[in-house]
Amino acid sequence: MATKAKTGNAVWETIKTIVYALLIAGVFRTLFFQPFWIPSGSMKPTLLIGDFLFVNKMVYGYSYASCPSLRIPAVGLDIDAKDLCGWLAGDNDRILGGEPERGDVVVFRHPVTGRDYIKRLIGLPGDKIQVKDGVLHINGSAVKLEENGVFEEVAEPQGPQRLRPRCENGPVGTGGICQKSEYIETLPNGVSHAILNIDDQASDHTGIYVVPEGHFFFMGDNRDNSSDSRLPQVAGGVGYVPYENLIGRADRVMFSSAGRSMLFFWTWRSDRFFKGIE
Template identity: 45%
Template sequence: MSVADKSVKKKGGLGETVSVIVQALLLALVIRTLLFQPFSIPSGSMRPTLLEGDYLFVTKWAYGYSRYSMPFSPNLFSGRIWGSSPERGDVVVFKYPPNPSLDYIKRVVGLPGDRIQMREGQLFINGVAVPRAKVGQIDNPDITEVDRPVDVYRETLPNGVSYDTLDLTPNSIGDNTREFVVPAGHYFMMGDNRDNSTDSRFTVGFVPEENLVGRANIIFFSIADGASPLELWKWPGSLRPGRLFTMVN
């Protein structure tokens, strides 16, 4: 084989490597834009359902696509394409309306046209109290974020979706609100950690359907104590094996 032949072979090998890398990046971009997006829980607002250190897959196609479905949210079009409406009880990742560069995750409790109000810690939808039953207490700081027992209440929405909520502080500022009327094309979001959640009762306000990113579906990894998944040496003490590959309810 001549020196020229060897040179051609080396160049071909480099070109193939670059091609494979580019194809892999494009495939990852398509998957992230159209199918799944990984998301890490940054705060305790969805405790006990979701904990800081939970890593989720968010289904991007669940509600169709908007500009916020794409990386960097380019202003290519408005509204949603192939849109589908979320259901009550869905846990949704969305862009924070006052600052769309931020991702929030909450539960949908109010649909367009609904009247939403909190009275003495109980959720009312269209004037009807959502059934709320005390199911016990949790005395685990990893779940509650406080070093004391916390009351847990099970709510059941009109469509039958049930989930647990925490009551950290009776008669807190969010336990009694005015009545909110959800505008057309918007949703009312609340965190399951009712006394420690910035949601539609406060600065989040009504969430436009355009801001929906996707539905939280599955926890694929979970680690406590603020540890990073890359800190393998912390796994023996901080990994939450019971939460791996569990569905988000």
């Protein structure tokens, strides 16, 4: 009997330990940092497919979007942040709210689908944003652009989704060198970052977007391969993003996998450990 009691107690202690660990992890993820793995190439060259980072949630304060969404398609689990914290949604406000700055790399919830996106904050409330001949204009003035050589990568399937990169020198066969022109773009507040050019396309020639109050305008650094605020939500884009939909700021890449899974440690990129995000 004593042995059975000890076994029962051991099982119960193990269950309690697991529950406590999950609760602590949940609180940590909700209040402080959320892990994020880059699934696409829309933020190249700043972020590569397979980059793993933590999003700082404290910097912008908290809203319903701070609650984690739990999605595991393999077991049919799909719990949205609004299912957990929907009572906080709707007023476009935040608790202990902090103001994002132009040039921040931000993770946010898509206003329609609820999926997490990561882009660069380009337009603040009241700004007029336009792209003319591939050059970003903010409030009627062109941003500063400087040539920065050529961004090169191998033309091959990348990441779990096996996405092939688009190339300025394309089409490029598998194993060939895919090239894109790289520029340094400097925003009005002095923030500089690299952007890429692939082709002359519709997103290089836009009308004027006037950012509504309480909303923000986002763009990917891989300008010709990014679904962002230049495309309205009804057309599959991001549109204007409400303040309450911001999750946090991405500051540093922890590590990066060039393979199909972040668990394949032999594919980790040696030059991206703890790399700062500019």
